[in-house]
Amino acid sequence: MRLPPRNVLPGALAAAAVLVASVPAPASAAGSGGTGAPVAGTPTAPTAPSSPTGGTTPGSTATPRDERTPRPGTRKRRRSTPRPVLVAFHAKARRFYDLGRPARVVFRIDGRTRAVRVKLQVRSAGRVIRTLDLGDRATKRSHSVTLTGREGGRFPEGNLQLRLTARDSRGRGLRASSRASTTDSLGFYWHRFPIAGQFTYGMDDGRFGAERPGRLHQGQDLLAASGTPVVAPRGGVVKTVAFQAGGAGHYIVLRADGEDRSYVFMHLLDGSVRVREGDRVRTGQRLADVGSTGSSSGPHLHFEVWVGEWFGGGHAIDPLPDLRRWDAWS
Numbered sequence: 001m002r003l004p005p006r007n008v009l010p011g012a013l014a015a016a017a018v019l020v021a022s023v024p025a026p027a028s029a030a031g032s033g034g035t036g037a038p039v040a041g042t043p044t045a046p047t048a049p050s051s052p053t054g055g056t057t058p059g060s061t062a063t064p065r066d067e068r069t070p071r072p073g074t075r076k077r078r079r080s081t082p083r084p085v086l087v088a089f090h091a092k093a094r095r096f097y098d099l100g101r102p103a104r105v106v107f108r109i110d111g112r113t114r115a116v117r118v119k120l121q122v123r124s125a126g127r128v129i130r131t132l133d134l135g136d137r138a139t140k141r142s143h144s145v146t147l148t149g150r151e152g153g154r155f156p157e158g159n160l161q162l163r164l165t166a167r168d169s170r171g172r173g174l175r176a177s178s179r180a181s182t183t184d185s186l187g188f189y190w191h192r193f194p195i196a197g198q199f200t201y202g203m204d205d206g207r208f209g210a211e212r213p214g215r216l217h218q219g220q221d222l223l224a225a226s227g228t229p230v231v232a233p234r235g236g237v238v239k240t241v242a243f244q245a246g247g248a249g250h251y252i253v254l255r256a257d258g259e260d261r262s263y264v265f266m267h268l269l270d271g272s273v274r275v276r277e278g279d280r281v282r283t284g285q286r287l288a289d290v291g292s293t294g295s296s297s298g299p300h301l302h303f304e305v306w307v308g309e310w311f312g313g314g315h316a317i318d319p320l321p322d323l324r325r326w327d328a329w330s
Ligand SMILES: [Zn+2]
Pocket: 206, 217, 219, 220, 221, 301, 302, 303
């Protein structure tokens, strides 16, 4: 480059010259005769007209632009052998639960080859936690896969990012069309809030440990309209379905899978119980409805959490910390 010697430049121009010098020059720029060539198209471009050599010549700006334009031959080859194109990819639900209904993920890939090898990457907190091989999948038709959250071991709780990748038989990778993205996200949680609908936590006398005549309140009362669905906080086996006129009314005890816990639901609406003893239920499955049967002053769910067996060596714990946590995502 024909830059004037730095010691004859005023300060500002000297700075500009340093900037120019720091930009890596394209290999062919040396022969272009331009002085400001490397700065064209870079953030330092506005300084070019003040160059003491008379500014950027038309030839010098044209050179780098030409270099960025793909050669005609390259474009032609790309057109005749297109990459597989992702035209649809998304999860059908925004969240799913451990031991619950699996999440469905749908996708469609178009392309010249009849099939592509598809993989689904699962990330948590920006880290890849699983890469699921979905095998060879036909192009030009919709596919649906399900996720239980236990593929290769239980996924961590929280937001998951999904990324779909695919390669055709020649190893060409996937390109997303303007209609689709190769990523989507959905939440995965180990428990669900036991009421599917509007509710409130009520007053202090509904808390765990509140005084009752001759005993302490062993659960948390959740106030909700009569008929609001009561659902399983976690999959498991129904241990007890019973009625106690002077106390719990219609009630259910659920022994959870994969953790040493029992969940108890009381004052359920007459005729609303949908499960029988011995049934295996999924997380989020409807068990009954909120009611006011037994010793109750109004519609609410009395909810207990026991470590171990309910009245079989276990003991009740305060459900409120878990309820508040589950409430954040359910
Ligand atoms: Zn209660």
